[in-house]
Amino acid sequence: GESVGLHLPTLSVQEGDNSIINCAYSNSASDYFIWYKQESGKGPQFIIDIRSNMDKRQGQRVTVLLNKTVKHLSLQIAATQPGDSAVYFCAETIPGTNAGKSTFGDGTTLTVKP
Amino acid sequence: GAGVSQSPSNKVTEKGKDVELRCDPISGHTALYWYRQSLGQGLEFLIYFQGNSAPDKSGLPSDRFSAERTGGSVSTLTIQRTQQEDSAVYLCASSSNNQPQHFGDGTRLSIL
Structure with a gap:
């Protein structure tokens, strides 16, 4: 089946720097993509x-x-703040389905260092 | 406003017992979804309800899992004869048509 993968499982950045979180998706038919943030x-x-x-x-x-x-998706966060520390998931949806059947990646853990 | 509410927030039970997890979606949202999230993993789709349509149960891992949505609102996910591998966080989400999902904070289920 289709899968959404993330290039890096962890990312550590300095407060104030910009963050870039990447996502590779495998299904070229996907037409809707969402980024989610999950705090502990x-x-x-x-x-x-x-x-x-x-x-x-x-x-x-x-x-x-x-x-x-x-087939690449990225999330850029400007001026990263400590409150941005979380796990970030990308999700893709194929036409004809709905957002409920989005395929989620395993997530990238973003750590912001003060 | 009120978001998606799940209860209980934590549930510890013995192997072999049945458990019921509850989800109260956002009022007016026609779609409701259940996911399972194991530690350090992504979201595994379980089941989807949309209005009065037949639910999409394609993600349920076994026939021990079932879910209902009464009156187009509250949903209950039931796991019968729980096994240790059922231990996970169970997340519920709701949405309006073609809109992103709103998630609850989940029920953390631990099977002893």
Whole structure:
């Protein structure tokens, strides 16, 4: 079956630096992608999403980039703060299904050093 | 406003017992999902409810797992004859059509 993988299981950055979290997806038919943030003991929290007709979308301090040619998704966090420390998951959805059947990767643990 | 609420937050039970996990979705959300998350892992899809349609049960790992959604609102996930490998965090999420999911904080299930 399809899988979503993350290049690195952990990422450590200095407070104030920019963070980039990567995600590789395997199904070229996927058309909807979501990034979630999960803090310890909490459920995942929606950060930002992007559809396949876009290659970039910006939110508050976060930007998602989609490269369909190489099936790569990234989450950029500007001026990373200690509160950004969490596990970040990407998820993909194939047309005809719904966001509920998104395939999730194993996550990247982001640690922000003061 | 109120988010997705799950209960209990923690459940410890003996192997072989049945357990029921409850999810109260966000009011008005037509879609409800259950996931299982093992330690340090991603989210494993279990089951999906959408309105009055038949639920998508394709992710349930065995016939010991079942779920109901009454009145299009509250959902209960039941695990019968629990096994140690059922130990995990069980997450519930709800959404409106074509919108991202909102997750509860999960039920941490431990099977002794």
